Amino acid sequence: MEKLIIPEQDIINALCISTSRKKQVKLEEVEIELMYDDEYGFSAEAHVHGRQQILIMANIIEAIRLWLEEFLNRDPYAGIELVLDDEQGIIAVVQ
Numbered sequence: 404m405e406k407l408i409i410p411e412q413d414i415i416n417a418l419c420i421s422t423s424r425k426k427q428v429k430l431e432e433v434e435i436e437l438m439y440d441d442e443y444g445f446s447a448e449a450h451v452h453g454r455q456q457i458l459i460m461a462n463i464i465e466a467i468r469l470w471l472e473e474f475l476n477r478d479p480y481a482g483i484e485l486v487l488d489d490e491q492g493i494i495a496v497v498q
């Protein structure tokens with residue numbers, strides 16, 4: 404099976420959906436910012452109703468799995484690798 408590249412905006416969308424479901428708020432009430440740090444790796448900041456939550460890489464992968472299954476009808480347990488790309492930002496490569 405060919406590799407699937409999930410762009411940064413779709414990762415953000417997946418995190419928005421996942422966070423809105425967990426917090427039981429409207430999708431429009433969630434803001435997400437993806438981050439990368441050489442020491443800590445990939446993470447994201449979620450803002451809901453003025454409150455901030457740090458999402459670790461496991462949370463990001465979980466949201467991408469949800470996105471793969473519900474929106475792309477793909478195997479959610481395929482290998483997912485987060486990559487920092489100079490041109491595209493943070494992307495996910497799905498095997």
